[in-house]
Amino acid sequence: MTHGVLVINAFYEHVDRDGKDTILEFMPRPAQDMWLACLWSKWTAPGQPELLSFAVIMDEPPEEILAAGHTRCPIPLKPENIDAWLQPDMGNPDAQYALLDDRERPYYEHRLAA
Secondary structure (H helix, E strand, C coil): CEEEEEEECCEEEEEEECCEEEEEEEEEECCCCEEEEEEEEEECCCCCCCEEEEEECEECCCHHHHHCCCCCEECEECHHHHHHHHCCCCCCHHHHHHHHHCECCCEEEEEECC
16 A cells, blocks of 8 residues: 545535435635545556556545535645655554544535536
């Protein structure tokens, strides 16, 4: 597993609104780039096609995302923690969890996605 970051300024999620699938756009306020904690991996086996996988690390949502109907939220890293995230001490998983806990906590506005 390799650590990475994804730089975004909004994200989109499906929510159920009155039994209808609706896509919402969530934007941090004030507007800002967010550095999301990610993991990626490359798997190979003889005679098999290469498999690349990627995941954004998610957690419980703040109240405003939960109130909009979604049950998870990506974890934005603090800029000062990016280098430590990208070059992890694999013998110290507690240090990695500490980086995820010491996260940015913006307020997220939302709107219907076009």
